[in-house]
Amino acid sequence: MQAPYFVSQRKIFINSGKLYCDTPEKLLKSPLFEEILRRYLRHLRKKNTLRYEEIVANLGTRDEERLRAKILLFFKLLMLHRAEELPELNPEWQPVIEARCLWREFVEGFYNFWRSFERYLILPAVAEGVAGKSSLYKASFVNLNEELKGLILRVYRTISTNLTGEAIRVYRQLPAGANLGALTEPISWEIPSQEYSVLAEIPFIRYALLEPPIIFYPRQIRRQGAFVELSYNPLAKLRLDPEEWFCYPAKVGPLLIFIYFWREFASLGFSLANLFELADKIEIQGARPDAILIFGGPRLPEEGISFFYEDRENDLVVGYVIGEEIADYFGYLKKTTLTLHNIIMIRQGRxxxxxxxxxxxxxxxxxxxxxxxxxxxxxxxxxxxxxxxxxxxxxxxxxxxxxxxxxxxxxxxxxxxxxxxxGAFVRLDDLSPGYAFSEIDRSIFMNPHLTNARVVIPxxxxxxxxxxxxxxxxxxxxxxxxxxxxxxxxxxxxxxxxxxxxxxxxxxxxxxxxxxxxxxxxxxxxxxxxxxxxxxxxxxxxxxxxxxxxxxxxxxxxxxxxxxxxxxxxxxxxxxxxxxxxxxxxxx
CATH class of the missing domain: 3.90.228.20 (Phosphoenolpyruvate Carboxykinase; domain 3)
Incomplete structure (x- = not known):
């Protein structure tokens, strides 16, 4: 990941190597903070016309850019001053301060809007070997999310306290930072033929971080259709942008399977950490995997969702799942991987x-x-x-x-x-009442409010x-x-x-x-x-x-x-x- 951040409809990826904030000032000045504020204002305008109109009237402007700039300035001032002091700095703030209840709700809504995203903290190693050799990278990976969480809570609490003039009496240590994190690294592996070179620059996940409780809401709740065998290698004409992909090197029983997933399916891809053992660098470097899975690729000419191809010439099995909403279910990722395992087991006489x-x-x-x-x-x-x-x-x-x-x-x-x-990917209804929640600090919940609700648990x-x-x-x-x-x-x-x-x-x-x-x-x-x-x-x-x-x-x-x-x-x-x-x- 080279960009400092990426925001989609439901996900935020932060490249902590290029977007590092260690003070409230840096956080409020960051382009990501401004981007989330812009999205929240548009969300309010679309979903809550009355609240949005009250904000517009209170600040005296309907221009999006000026509106956003005024709110950012307001937040920066509240980090340094109590609300009642602001009119002394500039009388224009008087009507804003008189509408404290409106702004208290705005701050709370903005904070919850941030937390409604799936948030991923990515620490890319600048070159192969850096992540393994540098204790700084490992220490940073573990500490970065704690620092981000503390910084966001500090900004939220300071603004809230200075706005209302009331001390916080109940402190909720919510997971305000990232839900998940990954230290990624480019690793050289044995690419068997030109067809597989499209994967060469996609970084591997070396270390993963989970911040419970983790609850995801995939857009599907069950699998459908069969696994279709292809007569050709789906990687032959495939083009993938390394900026948008990650590789989870999974140890599936005795096999090494490289699972490449598109960032739009990151909630499923990162959940693999609770299901398959993460391979170490020594097991990846210079090695040829037993199988490769592409999860989230372009639609193929054939009808279907999940596919596989047995590359006998290179002694590899390739899996492929299309990158469309219908495939947004962890069962496709898990079962396609296990199908590759089973085909290899049959070939090996197991x-x-x-x-x-x-x-x-x-x-x-x-x-x-x-x-x-x-x-x-x-x-x-x-x-x-x-x-x-x-x-x-x-x-x-x-x-x-x-x-x-x-x-x-x-x-x-x-x-x-x-x-x-x-790990196991099991139905919540089939576990004893309360068991999954007693393991909430290790579990990943998926659509807990729906039929066939699932949990991924070690x-x-x-x-x-x-x-x-x-x-x-x-x-x-x-x-x-x-x-x-x-x-x-x-x-x-x-x-x-x-x-x-x-x-x-x-x-x-x-x-x-x-x-x-x-x-x-x-x-x-x-x-x-x-x-x-x-x-x-x-x-x-x-x-x-x-x-x-x-x-x-x-x-x-x-x-x-x-x-x-x-x-x-x-x-x-x-x-x-x-x-x-x-x-x-x-x-x-």
């Missing part, structure tokens, strides 16, 4: 899994590694949440391996499962998700069948063919997390790479299911009843209790 994996240790010492396979809304994450809720009575330890996408491989010790994410450690845990139980999440004597909460299959038929059918009752409704079927409960590589996936699935039965892994299904009315919380809890009893029985 079986990708859409579900959840957890290693649990009961209080009596019994332990097991459990994999639950299921599509969106099947109850996999909700069962993990039930484990957490019941942990005080049943568990001594629980290690989350994956909470959406993982993989399974086989070695001499047995079949082992691996994860991809350090749940695992990277070293755990790539460790490899030997699988004991492998279950399909059945969210639509009632539990009875004939249909227990946990039921096992007798042979690989029966198991394969259930997993292959991928039946579930859709819960509105996508554009599907009713009882639907998804091949292996995994629309992210498995159907696109069905022939190769089918061979892998048969091989692994036969290996599980041969090696004593218990394969079956768990009835979560998540889609049955009244069982949204109790269904996963009862299934979890049945699992705990089963683990004790197995270990005996």
């Amino acid at each position: 079986l990708p899994l859409h579900g959840a994996g957890v290693h649990i240790v009961l209080k009596d010492g019994s332990r097991a590694t459990l994999v639950i396979v299921g599509d969106s809304g099947a109850g996999k994450s909700e069962t993990l949440e039930a484990f957490r809720l019941l942990s005080e009575d049943y568990l001594s330890d629980m290690i989350v391996i994956f909470d959406d996408m993982g993989s399974i491989s086989e070695d001499a010790e047995g079949l082992k499962c691996y994860g991809t994410e350090i 749940v695992a450690y990277y070293h755990r998700i790539v460790q490899g845990f030997k699988v004991d139980l492998f279950l399909y999440a059945n969210n639509y069948e009632e539990v009875s004597k004939a249909r227990p909460a946990v039921e096992f299959f007798e042979d690989p063919e029966t198991a394969l038929s259930v997993f292959r059918a991928g039946a579930r009752m859709a819960k509105g997390t996508t554009d599907e409704k009713g009882l639907v079927h998804t091949y292996f409960a995994n629309p992210f790479g498995a159907p696109q590589r069905r022939e190769a996936h089918e061979k892998l699935a048969r091989r692994y299911f036969e290996a599980m039965f041969a090696r004593g892994v218990r394969v079956g299904q768990i009835r979560t009843r998540l889609a049955l009315e009244g069982y949204e919380q109790e269904g996963p809890k009862e299934a979890a209790r049945a699992l705990f009893d089963l683990i004790r029985e197995i270990r005996k």
Whole structure:
């Protein structure tokens, strides 16, 4: 980012290397302060004609430039003088001071208008290597936002106090600075061919900063459509302005994926910090990534939102999501990334899994590694949440391996499962009441007021998700069948063919997390790479299911009843209790 700042309809980016304010005087003189004031006045004129007309009448001018200049001067004077002193400096201020209530509301509205933006503080390293070697850059990155927050609060409180003549009695330490920050750096990596040179100058995020609570309002609340495979590389004729793009170098399980996102999707891109481990410079420099994702590119000739291309010549998989309002949903960013992961896993001979994996240790010492396979809304994450809720009575330890996408491989010790994410992107309704808010200092909320409200929250450690845990139980999440004597909460299959038929059918009752409704079927409960590589996936699935039965892994299904009315919380809890009893029985 070379410009000192950039303002769009909902976002503000501040280049702290070129726009640094450490005094109230510098803040009030800054071009960004004037720009936000200009936008606020236009907002008032459009949304609140009465308030705007009162301001115009009080200052005696309708000219936008003169109006803005008078307000700026008024603020500067209030930083130095009490309101009642201003008429002594110039009698023209007398009518302004007599309308203190109007101006108090104006100041409060202006402050809240600033806070209504998504605010990003960017500290670009001037050259490659500076960010890593200079302690000044690291210290500045951590301290800059605290300084900005303190400065804005100081200006706001001083103006308010001198305007009203009243001392502040309740101090609210609101996040008045940036919501998020990033120290960015240009890093040289192995560009495999000319097609990828368009990405060479886009800076990498080296360090990220989150200032909770963070609440975003993406313009979509669910995914729709399928992932379309392209016959050509979408980067071939692509033109991107490095000024408008960032790269989040993500460690997705064992893979390195460069995720490039357009600044208009910054709220989604920066939220990756809660989902995927951020790669270090030593892992980026001179390296060739396993996959590349472009999130926010121009529309392609093909119909669709999300695309991928397998570049066999350069041993890369490329993902592509269009930069339009319909794609403004975190699920597109997450799932396209995981689709790239799954396609690579299939190519490497691992079986990708859409579900959840957890290693649990009961209080009596019994332990097991459990994999639950299921599509969106099947109850996999909700069962993990039930484990957490019941942990005080049943568990001594629980290690989350994956909470959406993982993989399974086989070695001499047995079949082992691996994860991809350090975080989870889950529905607020599927968490216990209050849990997400108890974790508000780490969570990123998305559209909490709407159906399918979501939260991105850290749940695992990277070293755990790539460790490899030997699988004991492998279950399909059945969210639509009632539990009875004939249909227990946990039921096992007798042979690989029966198991394969259930997993292959991928039946579930859709819960509105996508554009599907009713009882639907998804091949292996995994629309992210498995159907696109069905022939190769089918061979892998048969091989692994036969290996599980041969090696004593218990394969079956768990009835979560998540889609049955009244069982949204109790269904996963009862299934979890049945699992705990089963683990004790197995270990005996």
